[in-house]
Amino acid sequence: MNTPIMRGHWLPWLILVFGSWWGGAAERQYFVSASAAAGGDGSAVRPFRELVQARDAIRHARKTGALPGDARVVVRIAAGVYVLENTWELTAEDSGTPGHPVVYKAEGPGLARVQGGRTLRPADFKPVTNHLILNRLPATARQRVLVCDLSSITSAAFPEWKPAFKGTPPGPWLYINGQPMTLARWPNVEATNGGWAKFSKAVDTGLPKPDAPDPVMRKQRPGAFVFDYPRMAQWRMEEGVWLQGYWTHDWADEVLRMGSYDAEAKVVRLAAPHNYGIAAGTWGASHRRFYALNLLEELDSPGEWYLDRARKQLYLWPPAGWPKAEVVLALLAQPLLRIKETRHLQIIGLAFEYGHGDGIVLQDTEQVELAGCRVANLGGSGIQIQGRQNTVRSCDLFNLGRSGISLNGGDRARLIPANNLAYNNHIHHYGLFQRTYAPGIGANGCGQVARNNRIHDAPHNAVLYGGNEHLFELNEVYRVVMETGDAGAFYTGRDWTSQGNILRHNYIHDLGVGDTGHVNTMGVYLDDCDSGDTLEGNVFFRAGRAIMIGGGRDNTVLNNLVVDCPIGLHLDSRGTTWKQWNNPAEPGWHLEGKAQKLNYTQPPWSERYPRLARIMQEEPQWPLGNVIRRNVFVDCTQRLCDFDGNVRKILERLDIADNLAVSTRGAGHIAMAKNLKGFRDLMGTAAAPVDLGFRNAAAGDFALAPRARLYGELPAFQPIPFERIGLVVDEYRRTLPPR
Numbered sequence: 001m002n003t004p005i006m007r008g009h010w011l012p013w014l015i016l017v018f019g020s021w022w023g024g025a026a027e028r029q030y031f032v033s034a035s036a037a038a039g040g041d042g043s044a045v046r047p048f049r050e051l052v053q054a055r056d057a058i059r060h061a062r063k064t065g066a067l068p069g070d071a072r073v074v075v076r077i078a079a080g081v082y083v084l085e086n087t088w089e090l091t092a093e094d095s096g097t098p099g100h101p102v103v104y105k106a107e108g109p110g111l112a113r114v115q116g117g118r119t120l121r122p123a124d125f126k127p128v129t130n131h132l133i134l135n136r137l138p139a140t141a142r143q144r145v146l147v148c149d150l151s152s153i154t155s156a157a158f159p160e161w162k163p164a165f166k167g168t169p170p171g172p173w174l175y176i177n178g179q180p181m182t183l184a185r186w187p188n189v190e191a192t193n194g195g196w197a198k199f200s201k202a203v204d205t206g207l208p209k210p211d212a213p214d215p216v217m218r219k220q221r222p223g224a225f226v227f228d229y230p231r232m233a234q235w236r237m238e239e240g241v242w243l244q245g246y247w248t249h250d251w252a253d254e255v256l257r258m259g260s261y262d263a264e265a266k267v268v269r270l271a272a273p274h275n276y277g278i279a280a281g282t283w284g285a286s287h288r289r290f291y292a293l294n295l296l297e298e299l300d301s302p303g304e305w306y307l308d309r310a311r312k313q314l315y316l317w318p319p320a321g322w323p324k325a326e327v328v329l330a331l332l333a334q335p336l337l338r339i340k341e342t343r344h345l346q347i348i349g350l351a352f353e354y355g356h357g358d359g360i361v362l363q364d365t366e367q368v369e370l371a372g373c374r375v376a377n378l379g380g381s382g383i384q385i386q387g388r389q390n391t392v393r394s395c396d397l398f399n400l401g402r403s404g405i406s407l408n409g410g411d412r413a414r415l416i417p418a419n420n421l422a423y424n425n426h427i428h429h430y431g432l433f434q435r436t437y438a439p440g441i442g443a444n445g446c447g448q449v450a451r452n453n454r455i456h457d458a459p460h461n462a463v464l465y466g467g468n469e470h471l472f473e474l475n476e477v478y479r480v481v482m483e484t485g486d487a488g489a490f491y492t493g494r495d496w497t498s499q500g501n502i503l504r505h506n507y508i509h510d511l512g513v514g515d516t517g518h519v520n521t522m523g524v525y526l527d528d529c530d531s532g533d534t535l536e537g538n539v540f541f542r543a544g545r546a547i548m549i550g551g552g553r554d555n556t557v558l559n560n561l562v563v564d565c566p567i568g569l570h571l572d573s574r575g576t577t578w579k580q581w582n583n584p585a586e587p588g589w590h591l592e593g594k595a596q597k598l599n600y601t602q603p604p605w606s607e608r609y610p611r612l613a614r615i616m617q618e619e620p621q622w623p624l625g626n627v628i629r630r631n632v633f634v635d636c637t638q639r640l641c642d643f644d645g646n647v648r649k650i651l652e653r654l655d656i657a658d659n660l661a662v663s664t665r666g667a668g669h670i671a672m673a674k675n676l677k678g679f680r681d682l683m684g685t686a687a688a689p690v691d692l693g694f695r696n697a698a699a700g701d702f703a704l705a706p707r708a709r710l711y712g713e714l715p716a717f718q719p720i721p722f723e724r725i726g727l728v729v730d731e732y733r734r735t736l737p738p739r
Helices: 011-023 051-064 131-136 230-234 591-597 645-649 709-713
Strands: 027-032 072-077 080-083 088-090 102-106 112-115 117-120 146-149 173-176 197-199 202-204 224-226 242-246 253-262 267-270 288-293 304-308 313-316 327-330 337-340 343-348 351-355 360-371 374-378 383-388 391-393 396-400 405-408 421-423 426-428 441-443 449-451 454-456 463-465 471-473 476-478 487-493 502-504 507-509 521-527 534-536 539-541 545-550 556-558 561-563 567-572 627-629 632-634 639-643 655-657 659-663 679-683 694-696 701-704
Touching: 027 051, 051 072, 051 088, 051 102, 080 117, 117 351, 327 351, 327 374, 567 645
Parallel strands: 027 072, 072 102, 080 112, 088 337, 102 343, 112 351, 337 360, 343 360, 351 374, 360 383, 360 391, 374 396, 383 405, 391 421, 396 426, 405 441, 421 449, 426 454, 441 463, 449 471, 454 476, 463 487, 471 502, 476 507, 487 521, 502 534, 507 539, 521 545, 534 556, 539 561, 545 567, 556 627, 561 632, 567 639, 627 655, 632 659, 659 679
Antiparallel strands: 117 327, 146 313, 173 327, 197 288, 202 224, 224 267, 242 253, 242 288, 253 267, 304 313, 694 701
């Protein structure tokens, strides 16, 4: 026999619950196995084959009265692959009750895999025999590239790419051995400059020229730039060549279709405009970056693939491990799981993988918990939450096209917190398609909490937030903002009303360098007059411009440790010099207008934020009310504090006190305070370096000994619980992954 019970899947549970299955005990259990025979009834002996069958059985039992409304319901899900053709939906009728949630639980962590793609057999890939295709391939690839006919996989036409887009391209996408493969591109990822081609001269920025005699030039249009690469002339423009680039700003990526290449003039013309123009001026490097993708002619290395969308022919240079590899084509463009208007539900230990949309979407939910799950290899975002008192606990999220976890909810107008929680999650290798503003954790609304998460390896932000009363604490963040500039690991901006947020006891280290001439990578970036946040007890190590306050007010920078960063603290007065400041003609910059929409001069806003309520009567353009106390800056290599001229005029009006600047070895290249208000210098020598008492600073361990010298030099400094930062072992995370 080949039933699940004979293979031992359910034996322990069967012994436990066989009597209660038919007896109507307080806990009712249903069983699901991907390898079950059709026609199961959800018992341990005859499990359901599909997840929706368990859902529907619970609904039916409740409607008929066979299942009490307050019964605890557990759906036991055996190891196996559960392929979805459509989104798995849970709604209000799938809710539990307080203290008696409905639980969907995997047999073992990650063993039950909910999959939005089709598995392909390596044997289905054949040598290429079409001479027209072979002639287009690089010579080194012709005997290595294989082709798979996808006609039998799906009858639906593959969607076409748009001339311009940000984020996830239309699917499908190919994954092998749990990793996304690279759509054939030039330059290769391993090439010089990190896989980017660079240019510095635009023939046409594409931006409107209102006074131009030619009406075409008065409108926004596709731009053009000078670039010398003769092989471009061989690319099949009619089949579609796209360029992903940072066309003007290092925080704004977009994919644009290539229009033409003039080999004689060495000019690339685009087929769609970019909002900011092409090489139209930015704060950062003068060169711009792009790479070309969707190119059969550039399929030249293992792991690269190309899809002839019209003929449904998939070409692949197989990676290492072939032909025993697991090959999955992600097809489902909708979320794998959508939970809507549901209360008191738990999803435990499942793996959500291989979709070309989002992983899990919660809409208007309450007390829904996702615990110990794996959410990976998706074209969209990992987990999106809108609701209150929901929890994402001890989950692993990686290989994501956009963001990791998004927390939304609460009532900003009434300042009622949502209390959604992201706790102990490992989020990494995200932003694979949308390279900017797709954070590891995003928080909006009021009262979100992100605690003890580890976030790393991404092109842009780790944490992106707006709104009020959020708490970000004990998170470890590293190797983010790796290919962007004018960007922060933690980022928020352009809003007076985004107040009451606390960034406490986070460890931010080893960030991307950005443009070294400007140091435009930041640890915490309060941009464009953002106000009213508290930065307390954080550790910054090799984190660029560690703390940047871009013209904001009433921010508190307290008891932070900054080590080996080019610039320790930045504060500017852009409100006094930038013409767009509070300009009603520019809605994004109309700071007072944003506050008026929230009735900020009346309770509860005026009571919670009294200084904001008076802002228009208290020199609103100036960065007043900022507090900088008890911070320690160690070996800052360029500037200790980057204050502009207007800030220096108001230093006496700012609360700056009890800060320590340290040069551990007394080297001349270390920036010191030199009698700056509120700072004291401490300088060692090469022969007698300053030892502040860190356990192992060279290895990035900044735990302090109980009698560390730092406490003597700055008695007001409070211990930072460094050993509590980052991931922890719990019932869902039995071991910690290596950094």
